[in-house]
Amino acid sequence: MLNKNFEKEMNEIFKNKFSSSFEKRVLNSYDATNKNILPDYVLYAENEQDVIQCCKICSKYKIPVIPRGAGCGFSGGALAVNGGLSLVLDKMNSIEIDNENLIAIVEPGATTYSIQKKAEKFNLFYPPDPSSLKISTIGGNIAENAGGPRAVKYGVTKDWVIALEVILINGEKLYIGKPLKKDVAGYNLTGLFVGSEGTLGIITKAYLKLIPKPEGFLSGIFMFDSIKNAAKAISKIIAEGFQPSKLEFMDKFSLNALRKAGKDVPEKAEAVVLIEVDGEKKSLFEKLERIRKKVEEIGLIDFAIAKNEGENERIWELRRSLSPIINLYGNTKMNEDVVVPRSEIPNLLDYVENLIQQFNLTIVCFGHAGDGNIHVNFMFNKEDTETVKKVETALDLLFKKVIELGGSISGEHGIGIAKKKFMKYQFSEKEIELFREIKNVFDPDNLLNPGKIFDME
Numbered sequence: 001m002l003n004k005n006f007e008k009e010m011n012e013i014f015k016n017k018f019s020s021s022f023e024k025r026v027l028n029s030y031d032a033t034n035k036n037i038l039p040d041y042v043l044y045a046e047n048e049q050d051v052i053q054c055c056k057i058c059s060k061y062k063i064p065v066i067p068r069g070a071g072c073g074f075s076g077g078a079l080a081v082n083g084g085l086s087l088v089l090d091k092m093n094s095i096e097i098d099n100e101n102l103i104a105i106v107e108p109g110a111t112t113y114s115i116q117k118k119a120e121k122f123n124l125f126y127p128p129d130p131s132s133l134k135i136s137t138i139g140g141n142i143a144e145n146a147g148g149p150r151a152v153k154y155g156v157t158k159d160w161v162i163a164l165e166v167i168l169i170n171g172e173k174l175y176i177g178k179p180l181k182k183d184v185a186g187y188n189l190t191g192l193f194v195g196s197e198g199t200l201g202i203i204t205k206a207y208l209k210l211i212p213k214p215e216g217f218l219s220g221i222f223m224f225d226s227i228k229n230a231a232k233a234i235s236k237i238i239a240e241g242f243q244p245s246k247l248e249f250m251d252k253f254s255l256n257a258l259r260k261a262g263k264d265v266p267e268k269a270e271a272v273v274l275i276e277v278d279g280e281k282k283s284l285f286e287k288l289e290r291i292r293k294k295v296e297e298i299g300l301i302d303f304a305i306a307k308n309e310g311e312n313e314r315i316w317e318l319r320r321s322l323s324p325i326i327n328l329y330g331n332t333k334m335n336e337d338v339v340v341p342r343s344e345i346p347n348l349l350d351y352v353e354n355l356i357q358q359f360n361l362t363i364v365c366f367g368h369a370g371d372g373n374i375h376v377n378f379m380f381n382k383e384d385t386e387t388v389k390k391v392e393t394a395l396d397l398l399f400k401k402v403i404e405l406g407g408s409i410s411g412e413h414g415i416g417i418a419k420k421k422f423m424k425y426q427f428s429e430k431e432i433e434l435f436r437e438i439k440n441v442f443d444p445d446n447l448l449n450p451g452k453i454f455d456m457e
Helices: 004-017 022-027 048-061 112-120 138-144 189-193 227-239 252-260 281-295 309-329 342-359 385-404 420-426 429-442
Strands: 041-044 065-068 085-088 095-098 103-106 161-167 173-177 202-209 216-224 246-250 271-279 300-305 332-339 362-368 373-380
Touching (some): 004 041, 004 048, 048 085, 048 202, 103 112, 161 189, 173 189, 216 227, 216 281, 216 309, 227 246, 227 271, 246 252, 246 309, 252 271, 309 332, 309 362, 342 362, 385 420, 420 429
Antiparallel strands (some): 095 103, 103 202, 246 362, 362 373
C-alpha cells in the first residue's frame, strides 16, 4: 500500500511526526492479543489540527487510518489489518476540570488514572476503572466502551460520556452532544460513537461527567469452599439489595497462580469474592458486616476486611495483577469477556467446568461478577496444535452458550478482530447490514479502522 506521493505530502506537512521506518512501525504493530501486524505508516498527532490534516490527506490517497492509544486492548482494535497509517494519539493528553459544572474536558491520550487523579484534586470522582487504568487512554476506553470493577454500581464508560468532538475521515469536525445535565434534542450520536472502535470517526476531545467523590472506601476478601458457592453468594448480595461499588471473584486457577507468584492467598480457599463499599466512612464497616452475615451460610470459610488504605489497595492490586500472572499456565491466552444475566453466572461457570473436563483444558475465570461480566481465559501453548484445535472448538461452544443464557459475547473489551466471527451468534444478518449502512454514512470509503467488528461485504 506504499504510496510515494502520499509519503511526500505527509513529510512536507508533519516532518518528524510522520514515519515509515521499520522501527516505528514495529512499535505500533501490537496490542494485548499478542498479534503483530505492521502498519505502513505512523503519525504521532500532537493536536486536533494534526488529526484534521491527516484525515484529509489519507482520504485523498485512500489510505486506511487506525486510531491508537496505549495499544493495550484485547480485541485487536489498534492493529492495521488492512495496512495503512497508525494514528497515535497519546501525546494529545490534556485534562481540564470544570468543577462548577462537574465535567472533565479531556483529550484522547489522557490516561484514565490521570483523569481520576486530576478530578480528585477538586474532590470529584470519575468512576470507570478498567484494570489497565494506569496505562489505558480515555480515547481507547471510549472506543471500546470500557468497564472495570466499579461498573457494578456506576456503569461503564458510556454512562459518563456526555459530549464528544470528532473528526470524520474527510477532515470535517463534528460536535456531538452537549456538556449538559439534560439534553434530549435529536438522535443520541454520542451513544453511537462510544463503543464504535474508531470505525466512524477520530475522537479529539471528550466531555466526561463527574460526581462528588465518596467520603470513604472499604474493601474485604470473602473466601469460599467452591466456585459454585462464591457465585451463589454474589447472587445473594445483589438480591438482598446491597449496592457494593466493586464485586469481583477469582476461581481456583486464579488463586493458585497468585500463590505461585508469591502473593498472600489463603491455601484453603477454592474461590474468593472481592468487595468494595463506598460512602460515609462511619457506615462502611457495618455494610461489609451485613454482607458477611448474609453469605456466611453459603460456603464462606473465612473473610478479611482492610484495616487501612494500604490494605485496601493491596486487595485490589491482587485483582489487577492477575491477568499477566496467569501466563504461567501457557504462552498464549485467549481472554474472553463474556456477559450473562447475574442470575445465570452459576450456570455459566458450570458450563465452563464442563468444557474443562470435556477438552482437558486450563480455563481461568475471574472478573466483574457483580454485573455478570466474566473473564474466561483459555490458557495454552500455541505450539501444541492439538490443544489449539480444542480451544477453538470450546471457544465456539462457549459463545453459543452465552447467547443461549441471554448474554453478550463482549462486555468491555470490544469486538475488533478477535470476536468478529462470533458476531453472527448475537446479531441477525439484518442487524449487521444496518451496522454496515451506519458505517457507510460516516466512512463511505471504509478507511477508518477497516476490518473491525464486521466485514463490509
